[in-house]
Amino acid sequence: MKHFLSIHDVQDLGNLISSGIIAKRNPFADQLLGKNKTIGLLFFNSSLRTRLSTQKAAQNLGLNVLMMNVGQDSWGLELEEGEPGNPIVMNGDKAEHVKEAAAVIGRYCDIIAIRSFAELQDRDKDYAEQVFQQFKKYAGVPIVNLESATRHPLQSLADCITMEEFRTKPRPKVVLTWLPHFKPLPQAVANSFCEWMNHMDVELVVTHPEGYNLAPEFVGNAQVIYDQKKALEGADFVYGKNWSSYEHYGQVLALNESWIMDEAKMALTDNGKFMHCLPVRRNMKVADEVLDGPRSLVIDQAANRVWSAQAVLKEILIGQQEE
Numbered sequence: 001m002k003h004f005l006s007i008h009d010v011q012d013l014g015n016l017i018s019s020g021i022i023a024k025r026n027p028f029a030d031q032l033l034g035k036n037k038t039i040g041l042l043f044f045n046s047s048l049r050t051r052l053s054t055q056k057a058a059q060n061l062g063l064n065v066l067m068m069n070v071g072q073d074s075w076g077l078e079l080e081e082g083e084p085g086n087p088i089v090m091n092g093d094k095a096e097h098v099k100e101a102a103a104v105i106g107r108y109c110d111i112i113a114i115r116s117f118a119e120l121q122d123r124d125k126d127y128a129e130q131v132f133q134q135f136k137k138y139a140g141v142p143i144v145n146l147e148s149a150t151r152h153p154l155q156s157l158a159d160c161i162t163m164e165e166f167r168t169k170p171r172p173k174v175v176l177t178w179l180p181h182f183k184p185l186p187q188a189v190a191n192s193f194c195e196w197m198n199h200m201d202v203e204l205v206v207t208h209p210e211g212y213n214l215a216p217e218f219v220g221n222a223q224v225i226y227d228q229k230k231a232l233e234g235a236d237f238v239y240g241k242n243w244s245s246y247e248h249y250g251q252v253l254a255l256n257e258s259w260i261m262d263e264a265k266m267a268l269t270d271n272g273k274f275m276h277c278l279p280v281r282r283n284m285k286v287a288d289e290v291l292d293g294p295r296s297l298v299i300d301q302a303a304n305r306v307w308s309a310q311a312v313l314k315e316i317l318i319g320q321q322e323e
């Protein structure tokens with residue numbers, strides 16, 4: 001593996017999931033793999049799980065870790081290239097161009113991992129993934145996605161690992177359900193979850209109020225049902241997430257409070273397990289009774305973020321050895 005920006009960078013998903021499960025059983029088996037190498041973790045946005053789990057995974061592999069909150073600890077980065085005859089004049093609030101910043105960080109680090117969320121203002125701009133494309137172009141080292149505007153693949157891999165551990169049927173029914181939230185959130189986690197589930201042997205159903213359809217390239221072969229209760233019938237895994245509208249880009253169309261996940265809805269499932277990437281707003285998106293009950297996998301899921309990151313960083317380090 002060179003870069004890890006999406007599932008398209010994964011050669012063998014089954015192997016990658018197994019690698020995470022093996023790392024969980026024996027975390028320090030590869031502690032010499034990253035010796036004397038450095039990973040840089042760049043955060044344009046807040047994080048709890050991604051920051052700590054990626055750092056821990058890197059340390060398990062013997063990597064040194066550099067970490068920076070871009071724009072807060074460092075200079076604001078200009079990402080625009082300009083055109084011939086129409087260069088970018090950096091007379092605004094961005095003091096450094098990504099051309100230099102990415103190249104410099106690439107000299108300090110053997111791998112660069114980046115979190116940069118959707119801004120939810122301009123769909124084409126967000127879906128073009130400029131931050132990642134520019135770092136890929138100018139850093140000269142592998143780039144890892146710690147949640148981009150459109151995807152959160154390390155979360156999706158941790159979700160696959162968690163489902164592998166908890167599934168009781170060869171082909172479980174998996175329901176991605178939209179949850180209510182008053183603030184616009186990105187589509188990245190939902191997009192990525194759908195994209196990865198399309199590569200797993202599951203029956204995938206997506207349910208959300210009308211107006212919240214995800215981009216078709218992420219929905220893939222999933223069945224879309226606008227009736228949440230009908231969608232939940234017989235589910236083995238319920239994956240909750242809020243996202244803002246893709247069609248009316250970045251908008252919260254209506255609060256739809258009735259879409260909250262509670263025990264009465266979980267009772268429609270086939271003894272289904274509840275999953276959420278966290279952070280979650282209690283009793284806004286999900287009732288206490290679900291989060292605190294025996295059906296919730298949210299802590300196991302977050303714990304598996306270490307093993308998903310470790311599996312990916314291991315593949316990248318092995319790739320570098322083979323170069």
Ligand code: AN0
Pocket residue numbers: 147185186187188189277278279
């Ligand atoms: C982010 C999101 O929805 O993309 C990060 C989730 C891992 N969540 C929030 O901003 C609350």
Ligand code: CP
Pocket residue numbers: 046047048049050051147155277278279
């Ligand atoms: N699930 C997840 O990525 O959490 P953080 O935003 O806290 O990293």
